[in-house]
Amino acid sequence: KRAKYHFKMKRYNETLEDLNKALEIGQNNVSMIDILSLLEIRGETYFMMGKYEGALSDLDKLNKELEITPEKLSKRGIIYFLMGRYKEALANFIKLLEIDPNN
Structure with a gap:
């Protein structure tokens, strides 16, 4: 708390x-x-x-244990983008659109 x-x-x-x-x-x-x-x-x-490395590490640990949601993919994409890792950001955003085309 x-x-x-x-x-x-x-x-x-x-x-x-x-x-x-x-x-x-x-x-x-x-x-x-x-x-x-x-x-x-x-x-x-x-x-x-x-x-961002710490944020990404914890997010990846969550993704191993829980369902990957559009929110988590979006967050990963944003983190990769902010880190300048644009190919990985794009891959997450593409996967996000495959799961949730209206996002």
Whole structure:
């Protein structure tokens, strides 16, 4: 809860500290759903901080465990674009349009 509060207050360094600590402690003590939720928030935190490699890493971990959604493909495309990796960005946007042509 504290990490979510820090995130809402745009205190991203504190958010990362709390999330990393929670993920370290929680690996064996919490459900997979809780871990995935923490990864999602951490990935968004990395994104907001401009740490795109971290954001992409957490997003890829989520994609391994959960269904790939149009929102996740869009986010991956945006991250790749911001990193200057335009071919990978385009590939994600094309896949997004295949899944959701109205997007």
